[in-house]
Amino acid sequence: MIRLSDSRFPIADSRSYRLAVLASGRGSNLQALLDAAPDSGYVIAGVFSDRANAQALDRARTAGVPALALDPKAHATREDFDAALFDSIDAAAPDLVVCAGYLRILTHAAVARFEGRIINIHPSLLPKFPGLRTHARALADGETEHGASVHYVIPALDAGPIIAQARVPVLPGDTPATLSERVLAREHPLLVACVHWLAAGRLLQNGSAVLLDSRPLAAPLLLGADDQLHESAEAISP
Numbered sequence: 001m002i003r004l005s006d007s008r009f010p011i012a013d014s015r016s017y018r019l020a021v022l023a024s025g026r027g028s029n030l031q032a033l034l035d036a037a038p039d040s041g042y043v044i045a046g047v048f049s050d051r052a053n054a055q056a057l058d059r060a061r062t063a064g065v066p067a068l069a070l071d072p073k074a075h076a077t078r079e080d081f082d083a084a085l086f087d088s089i090d091a092a093a094p095d096l097v098v099c100a101g102y103l104r105i106l107t108h109a110a111v112a113r114f115e116g117r118i119i120n121i122h123p124s125l126l127p128k129f130p131g132l133r134t135h136a137r138a139l140a141d142g143e144t145e146h147g148a149s150v151h152y153v154i155p156a157l158d159a160g161p162i163i164a165q166a167r168v169p170v171l172p173g174d175t176p177a178t179l180s181e182r183v184l185a186r187e188h189p190l191l192v193a194c195v196h197w198l199a200a201g202r203l204l205q206n207g208s209a210v211l212l213d214s215r216p217l218a219a220p221l222l223l224g225a226d227d228q229l230h231e232s233a234e235a236i237s238p
Helices: 028-040 055-062 078-091 108-113 134-140 176-199
Strands: 017-022 042-049 067-069 096-099 118-122 145-152 162-169 203-206 209-212 221-223
Touching (some): 017 176, 028 055, 042 078, 042 176, 078 108, 118 176, 145 176
Parallel strands (some): 017 042, 162 221
Antiparallel strands (some): 145 162
């Protein structure tokens, strides 16, 4: 990968596992990553957004992390915007790109630049409910369990290999708002735990599979009540 030189994204310690975080909104998952960084084996090298007023940018700057917003309307096409965005991301020299509430679909070319090194957190138990309005759709379908997934990003929407999931019950009387709040509380430790294992070199994308310690997972890892990742009974292929 070609890394561009840009003084906005200093590379103080080449040994650190570096994250570039993409966010479009309030940045609560970003905040969880910021809070956990000192003890989780990574540094956040830059935060990037498609919205200049995203609260995530304020969170980054408060933490002393470089933050940058690009305006999609200033670019003629989606491809042009993503090319400019990922040029800026390249300047941060990240080992991993984390989509944490980033609401734009990445173009094929953007994904190809960081193939196997882009993850996304999605508020459903994928492959159920890709896309938007996941909580309302889960309730409408009568689901008894809902949750969040961390997956590798591929060009297809929310379809990449699933790394890990956190499950929550759907309770009587739940609304999309109450279910969203319960899921979000589990999203934060789920994302932190996944990034921690990625920074430790334990997880790797291998085509359509996820490798844990060089072994293929047959089922996603699960976030336990202890906020740690655990293998399910089916998680390791025979």
